[in-house]
Amino acid sequence: MKRVTIQDVADKAEVSPTAVSFAFNKPDQLNPDTVTRIRSVAWDLGYVPNPHARALISRRTGVIGVLVPQAIAAIFANPFFDQFLQGVGRVCDKHDMSLLTISPVNSSLDQALGRAPVDGFIIVGVNEDHTEVAPLRKRNVPFVIVDGDATASSSVNVEDASGTYDAAAHLLSRGHRDILILSLPQPEGHPEDAQFGVRARRLGGYTRAFEEYGVQCGGDCIRSTESSIRGGEYAFDEAWNSGARPSAILAMSDVIAIGAMRAAQRRGLNIPNDLEVIGFDDIVLSSLVQPALSTVHQPIIEKGVQAIQLLVRAIDDESVPQHIMLKTSLISRGSTK
Amino acid sequence: MKRVTIQDVADKAEVSPTAVSFAFNKPDQLNPDTVTRIRSVAWDLGYVPNPHARALISRRTGVIGVLVPQAIAAIFANPFFDQFLQGVGRVCDKHDMSLLTISPVNSSLDQALGRAPVDGFIIVGVNEDHTEVAPLRKRNVPFVIVDGDATASSSVNVEDASGTYDAAAHLLSRGHRDILILSLPQPEGHPEDAQFGVRARRLGGYTRAFEEYGVQCGGDCIRSTESSIRGGEYAFDEAWNSGARPSAILAMSDVIAIGAMRAAQRRGLNIPNDLEVIGFDDIVLSSLVQPALSTVHQPIIEKGVQAIQLLVRAIDDESVPQHIMLKTSLISRGSTK
DNA sequence: TTTATTATCTAAAGGGTTTCAGTAAAAGCA
């Protein structure tokens, strides 16, 4: 059982392969009758152009790659990414493109980027000058950086630092002095990212507020954990078990915050009376939990939309890199007083 | 700015293109020194094999296509699919494959399937004999049907009918006689699917229970709506506005159920005292809402895992089609008494 | 010394499509 090729159609329709190609792609180059004949033969034979061959020459696949430095399963388990992809998907739908989720977990980032049959990448949470992203520019694959630093390529970011500053200031101004910070995990293996990236920027906002209010925060008050409900639960339990009795929590993501709330509630704490909690992201879930989570809103869907619009533009013409910065804002709900 | 090809590397390393290929793919065919030399030249030049050319000849891309008859944005907005993709992703991660989300919304299903550069498809919610799926078998692309009827190809399904039967029977046995059924939307445009597919099977379970309990249910008690929280809210409001005052709701998906609960609560109804609700799916969200949603559990992640395992097997060898049927079970939570 | 074997490398043949330059015939024009 062999695949039907353009040659098979050409033979049966008694024309050249070129004519078959024209029949589909440039019908005005051919006699209308011939076009119909070729098309009908193609249909009978069940011919569909080989996407690889087509991509090889036309240099277009209609596929956008989204690369996140996490396992694929973890990506879809993360409400933030589900919403981000929703934004990306919206524009994909409009342009009739598909969306490839790529993970560099097993193979190296480099390999993952090289093997992917895509027209361009959206790279989330990795900086432009990352050792394995840089080679991308050597080839001719356009990409957009999201939640990471970039100058030579386009990027989309949100005001992480001012968002977290607002959150911390909100708690500090109302007298909280014993605040537990639940942080995103340290980007491992790439020390160059440690002082940049989302984690560092958000941390910067917290610490600036702490400094302004003259509040000391040794390493003790910061705990890094996986960005998931489980991660939040775990981190709170760990802190509690080692004697921490915070009056408030600042979490770098909503899922962490929700996990921490759960763990706290399980220990009989009342939120917000015994413990106030502020997250970051404003995922859909945050307004559905009990109590609803106060959080730093970032326009997640918009982030996705902007990223892919930038990318589509970069694919079409070779436009200048743009850097988009989206606003964040503190939203008060039930988890704060 | 041209892309670096295998020829460029060959020239610079003063070997044949074949040698370059061997250096990466079959290093034992070459002198170890040569391998290192070629690799280092390749690295300097920033060479990465063209994925399209590679796919064209090796007939492998390392990409799995997931096709759902919805817009991509809608897929990611649907917690069921997020969880399903999580299952699929788990196995993708293990095999170092990527996951392509394809939507037939603009182009035809046929076109979407034809253009996708994948090794195989997971097709959700469309039957094998669908007019535009059938051609797939003419080509040599393996696929697995999920939530749809199939005989010649592998499939993964859950016991939809017995699940919904249990749910309906649970309510009927406890005296409910005025039950509103909130259904998934009719698959449009393809009348052949109307009497099969998930919707029909789940409906079959409900109606069998209704018949057994001798309860009449005209078309009035069934409302079809989009599977989303909004869809559920809308459907409940519509029913209410046209005079319906059900004592219980059976929803074909959790998001619909959650939407209906919200709309009911907004009208001052107490759940479960004034209105009992049972959903279908058991998404993560269902145990987090207030009250927690009673529902028919289906193993969503497992569904994804099974589907891709079947597909991987079909890609590797040409194994016989298998049909997997997973169990469902009724879970009682706060939305029923 | 001759033959068989191994190590190392290469030429050439695809893989399926599109594009470019061109040909032959038909049509238009004077």
Added chain:
DNA sequence: TGCTTTTACTGAAACCCTTTAGATAATAAA
């Protein structure tokens, strides 16, 4: 009638890689 233009179609090259079947030289075996 002779010339140019248009129409309808084709051949060959290009896209870039992998693979198979050898070629060559060096080594081992007879």
